[in-house]
Amino acid sequence: MLNKEQQEKIFSSIGKELKKPMQVYAIGGTSMMLRGAKENTLDIDLVFLNSDDRKIFLEAVGNLGFKNENAIKVYGLKENVPLMVNVLEGRIDLFLEKIITSTFSDNMKKRANETHEFGTNLLIKPADLNDVLIMKSATSRAKDEDDIVSIINKSQINWDVILEEVQSQIKLGNQLAIIGLEEVLERIHNKKFAPVPKSVLDSLWVLLNKQINEKSGKEKKEHKLKSLTV
C-alpha cells in the first residue's frame, strides 16, 4: 500500500530524475488520491500518450533503483497490459493510451482538468472521478466496488457524463462497458451502499438492450451474406 506522502515522494523524485518535461494522466486510486477521495492505493496507474515518454519515464524510475515487474504475472495474457515497476510497498503500472479493455478517450482527457506538478518535469493530470468510476466498473475486483461506492458518496457524480462516456467506450471497442457498469451499479443500488438514481439504471438497461439488438442484427446480416455467397 502507498499512502499520500509516499506517493508524493515517489512522483517528486521521478520528476527530478526525468530528462524532459512530460504530461501523463493518472487513473484509478492515484487519481482518487490526487483529487482527495482516497487515502492510499495498492498501485499507481499512469496513462501515457506516446511510447517515447513512457520509455524516458521508465529510464528515470530505473535510475532511482526501482525494478521492473513481469506484467503477465499480474494481468495474464490480456491485451494492452502495462509496463510495471515495483516501488516501495507498491507498484507503478504504465499504460499506453489503452487500459486493458478501456480506452482513455479524448473526452476523458478534456475532463482531466487538474494539473499536479512534481519535481518540475512531471505533470500529472488526474482523471475525472466520473471516468474513474467507469474504468473501475470494468474490473471485477471487490476493492474497486468499494472505490465506486466511495466516489458516489463523496463526490458529485454527473450521471449524464457517465451515460455519454459509456456509450463512447462501446464505440471505441470496449464491448463490455455497459454490462460491467450496469452490473456494479445495480448491485450497489440493491445493497443500498450508495445512492444510484433509478433513471440511470433504466437508461443503462435500455442502452444494453440496444447494444444486444444491434449486435444480433449485425450477426444476422453477416449470416445472410455468408449463405448467399455459399
Next chain:
Amino acid sequence: MRISKYDKLAEALEGFNRVESLQDKLKINRQRAIFLMHKLRALGYVKTYYGANNKRIYYISKRNKERGISYTSVLNKYAPTAGIRILDNDNYFVHGRDITPEELMIYCLKQNSIRYVIASLILFRKIKDWSLLYKLAKKENAVNKIIALYEVARKSVRKIRKMPKRFYNLARKEKKFYYIVEPYSSRDFGEIEKKWRTYIPLNIADLTEYKEGV
C-alpha cells in the same frame, strides 16, 4: 494530539467554519478553538476566506492538504488587503517545492486578467532573483511588460525594491505597442505606456486598495 487525530478532526469539521462555530461544535473555549485552527492550518487543512467586515471564514478540508499549492493561493498570501485577494479556482497544483515570487509574477501576466495584474504589483516587494525574473520574462516575451508594471508599482505601492539597471538595459526597444490585457489601456499611466511600448490596463483609481492597505 498526533497528526492522525488532526486528520480525523479535519474530516469531522469539513466545510466552512468560524472560530465561534468551532467552539459550538467541539464545546471548547475560544482560545482552544484558535489553537486547533492554528494546528490544522499548519498541517495544511485550512484555507482562509474573508466575509463581510473582513471576518475570517475558514474552509477546512482534507483535500486542501492533498492538493499541493496553487499559484493563486500563494498570490493571496502576499496580498496586503482582502480586496486584492482573488478567488482560488486554480487547477494547477505544485507539490514538493515552493512557488517563487518571480514565477508568480509571470503567472499573473499570463492570466490575462486585470485582477491578477493588480494583485501582482505587491510581488515587486518580494522579488530577490531579478535575473530569474528576466529569464522567465524573456521566455514569455514580457520584459517590457514587467518593467512597465514595475514603474506603476513604484508609483502606487510603498517599499518596492529597486530594480537592477541591467534589467532596464536588457529591455528591447520596441516600436509596436503590446497589451497586458487586451484591449485595456490607461488614462493615468500614459507616460509609462509610451516609454515601454506597453498598454497598462490600470488607472490610479484601481490601485486605491494599495494606498489604504500598505
